[in-house]
Amino acid sequence: MSTNAEIAGRLGQIAELLELTGADKFRVLANQKAARVIESLTAELGPIARGPDARTGLMALEGIGPKIADKIIELCATGRIKELEELKAAVPAGLPEVMSIPGMGPKTVRLVWQEAGVTDLAGLKRIIDDGSILNLPRMGAKAVEKLKASIAMLAESRGRLGLGVAMPVAERVVALMKDVKGVEQAAFAGSLRRGKESIGDIDILVAAKGAAVTAAAEAFCTMPGVRHVIARGEAKCSVRVSLEEDGGRFSGAPTGDAGEAANAAPTDAERAGGTVQVDLRVIEPARWGSALMYFTGSKEHNVRLRQRALDRGLTLNEYGLFPEDKSTSESPQSRGVKAVASKTEEEIFKALELPWVPPELREDRGELKLESTPVLIEVADIRAELHSHTTASDGTMSIEELAERAKARGFHTIAVTDHSKSQGIANGLSAARLEAHIEAIHAARAKVKGITILAGSEVDIFADGSLDYEDKLLAKLDLVVASPHAALSQDPERATERLLKAIAHPRVHILSHPTGRLVLRRRGLEPDMAKVFAAAKEHGVALEINAHWMRLDLRDTHVHAALEAGCVLAINCDVHSPGDFDNLRFGVLTGRRGGLTKERCVNCWAAEELRAWIKGKGHG
């Protein structure tokens, strides 16, 4: 049994070790690319690799040729890859960690390994402490000081940040940069603009000229919260900024989500040592579009765009799209060549004969084949919240307050879905309490006008796929949201059966946070998602993107696959307290990354359409 994650992991290891042996960099690149491709697949490769046409089947995937196909087949058949074993034998096990130190690339690691016998982090520290590292070529006092600082930083900054932690920091910095005199534009770019679920660092882009350039760099490096200036140049600065994180119910707040805070790992801020790296680039206003594109990435998307430019006799960089001139190696911008396009992203895409591509789709997952700009879902399209909790279980609001808050957001419908009886720690409702709660919801309906309040429940899906209430009781509800909360490390086969059984239940409307994963913290279930999607399509069950930034479950690649399978989706905030409504944008970003449109999201439907779907499903 080899999951895609395992296959990708092994290939990534091969790439890393190859780098350390000084192998051809394109061979390294090929393994990295294959790992990346496999990681974002939703269909499992295992069955293909064990099937009759394994080699052909695998080679149909981009980036996988005969050699890598054979490695995958070998792994699935024997549980190991000979090449990897050999590399592991040849490269000391501690070196990959040494290479993870900022400033230590493959060349330098090789140098300290071969010339000074360093085989792990302790060895590196040793030659730094005894000063012998200075005897190596290109190793001066300053380089060693930086290395020391990097090692110290590494201990406290390993790990990435959740979207919800990074976004407020980025927004604060952008607002600050916009206030600098002479700054014409400021925005965050990078993986944050693409809406990725986790962020390594924050990229800030500023358009300015003349005195404003240095003013921007100065303001950036001295802004509140800067703990350390890593680099400071005219056009580029890097700093580490203090973090404040509120993980809400996932970080030990009193309103624990079914006790999940109790076994949760340290918060992002804690793991990151309380800081995040923020990079600033200052560019001329006339080059805003090309710079924004460049720094938004993804890297793979950019490579693809550059290739496309070259195919058209053009060359693309962060300064613009230029005519290619093979007679010189000097860059077009330094020769004063006029750009074909540079001011806006739109004009550059147009010059490359492409529609503008929304940032969330720029992952080299086929977005350059789009014939027009897709109209993806937006926060303003959402008209209903279908997953929320009140004081009856572990929420902080009464039914009336919840409904008023939802109404204030412009929603036409709110579903009250408190926890079911087995969620004892979340004060889950017994059958009798649920009966009474349904009555209370009906009473609130009469009080709060201008919004439909649905009586629902977030019903636990047990490990065997059965539900936490009797069918007779479920039949009294307007809406049933079914979720896995416990037994989240069961094997993929059982997880698949579990979810399929829940989906097939005639009373279930929405499968909520289907895998139970927590971003950067917990893997959650790893069922055969293709089967889950096929079943959801068959039974008309909506698959939820839980909008809390620590869940984002379904994840982006699942969203894409679910849409391909013909499913409808839901984006719910899983509201426990008033602020949770604000997480909607993270769910929407994730939906957009998967190509979600408002037509395919039940929360965007008009009241009558939504009601008809709920009713039809309920009697189905």
Add this chain to the structure above:
DNA sequence: GCCGTTTTCGGCCCGACTGTTTTCAGTCG
């Protein structure tokens, strides 16, 4: 190690910053 509407071999994106250097190698994004 992958890939091919000019290729089954010879390509494979591009620039800033840093530190150690006198013209550049390495790292990073």
